[in-house]
Amino acid sequence: MTSRMFRRALVPLAALGLVAAVAAPASAGPDSVPGTAGATTVTNTPEPARPAFYEPPASIPATSGTIIRIEPPTLFIDPLGLSKYSLTATRLMYASKDRLARPIAVTGTVFEPKAPYLGIGSRPLISFAVGTQGVGDRCAPSRQMAETFTEYEHYLLQGFIARGYAVAITDYQGLGTPGTHTYMNRAAQGQAVLDIARAALKRPGTTLTSTTPIGLYGYSQGGGGAGSAAELASTYAPELRVKGAVAGAVPADLTKVAANLDKSLYAEFLNYALIGLSAGHGLDINTYLDDTGKAVAKRTENSCVFDLANSAFQNSATLTKDGRPLTAHLAEEPLKSIVAENRIGNRKPAMPVLVSHSVLDDVIPYAVGKQLAKDWCARGANIRLSTNGVPLHIGGVAPSLAESFAFFEARFAGLPQVNACWAIW
Incomplete structure (x- = not known):
């Protein structure tokens, strides 16, 4: 049986959740x-060195959160490197798990202020789940912050750091490391967010301890990472x-x-999702794509979010063998x-969650965020849905970040969130 035949044989079982989460060798195989x-990548496209x-x-x-290696980045979060006088920064590789609980290596960065924490209690840690970066290894946040200063969410980190919080930022599975980034894989993203928090607590010289209060933050893909981590925390990292x-x-x-993204x-985000889900689930995308689609998938393997114009207004029906859009195949x-x-939304977060979304979001429909809040409420979670009217997906970042400061200050001070599920219609 060839490797490709083996992958195809696994697909129906894996998709139905019938493949056991057995320990597999942490190396490339079928x-x-x-x-x-x-x-290797799902398109067999060689990755740049x-x-x-x-x-x-x-x-x-095998123990998630174990630090594999660390090094100081060559740059911090400002082009002149002046933040090195007020921060310690560590680039690290740590152990995590993929969706089938197989050990994987994930990279990321941890920042910690040098000044004593002046808030109530001990210094908190924010495990920051980044938004869409792309799928190419060069897009990894830890590489952009340390090599090119192109990480677009760096200004969001500074708000948390200014409050004296430590911040840990994961690169997610396969982003920076070998293989295709498993974009939009719920479990892998959530576990990577929790495991870098574990690793941050073990970083040499840190003031963080096992009793450090932790907050989860993310927007867009990062909202998915933070949301998944919130669902998994009580069982995966209790x-x-x-x-x-x-x-x-x-x-x-x-x-x-996906229906909103097509055309x-x-x-390009739809392209990311296709190869990301294929990488996470052992799916052979050649089953669906024609020659044009295969060429687009290969190009996508090294794409970053700044390359969006490559597929702007693309109709996925022009990429498939049967001429139907990818949304039909879903x-x-x-x-x-x-x-x-x-x-x-199918699992109950054990901690208070603030769900933020703009009614004018042009990427992720507001109805999706509202339904998530309702799903969590139906499971008995403590949820507050914050709706804003700032135009566009990018515009919704600012109110989400601004509200997070007061939210975390209250949680770290031990104040409860008033459950507002009653207000979600």
């Missing part, structure tokens, strides 16, 4: 696990003292998000079950 040594730091060891620790989560513009229902300015197996597995 399913080529992203974040392991020698992993990466810095040695991002090459995983042959054996990855030792972490997660006090609250802020999840903005969450792509909770990929079917509805839009942000159609309603059929195995993609139907894959999308269902990655739905956020």
Whole structure:
């Protein structure tokens, strides 16, 4: 049986959740696990040479959150490097798990202010889930912050750092490390967010401890990462003292998000999702794509968010063998079950959550965020939905961030969030 035949044989079972989460070797094999040594891309497109730091060891620790290696970045979060006088910054590789609980190596960055924390209690940690960066290794936040100063969310970090918080930013599975980034894979993203918090508490010289209060923050893809982490925290990382989560513009229902993206300015995000879900679920995308689609997928492998124009207003029907849009295939197996597995809202967060979304979001429909809040409320979670009218997806970032400051200050001070599920109609 060839590797490709083996992957195809696994797809129906994996999509239905019938493949056991057994321990598999943390190395490239028939399913080529992203974040392991020698992993390949789903399009078999060679990845550009990466810095040695991002090459995983042959054996990855089974204990999630274990630090594999650390190094100081060459730059901090300002072009002149002046922040080095007020911050410690560490680039690290740490152990996490993929959706089948197989060990993977993930990279990221941790920032910690040098000045004593002046707030109530001990210094908090924000595990910051970044928004869409792209899928190419060069897009990894830790590389952009340390090498090119192009990480567009760096200004969001500064608000938390100015409050004396430590901040940990994951690169997610396969972003920076070998293999295709598993974009939009719910479990892998949430686990990476929680595991970098674990790693941050173990960083040499840190003032953080096992009792450090933790907050989860993210917007867009990061909203999905933070939302998934909020759902998983009580079972996956019960030792972490997660006090609250802020999840903005969450792509909770990929079917509805995909329908909104097709033929839009942000159609490249649909390409990211196709290869990302394929990488996470062992799906052979050649089953669906014609020659044009295969060429687009190969190009996408090294794409960053700044390359959106490459596929702007793309009609996915022009990429498929049968001439139907990719959204039509999402309603059929195995993609139907894959999308269902990655739905956020089916598990109850154990901590208070602030859900933020703009009614004028042009990327992730407001109805998706509102339904997520209702789904969590139906499961008995403590939720507040904050609706704003700032135009566009990008515009919704500012109110989400601004509200997060007061939210986390209250949670870290031990104040309860008043459950506002009653106000969500």
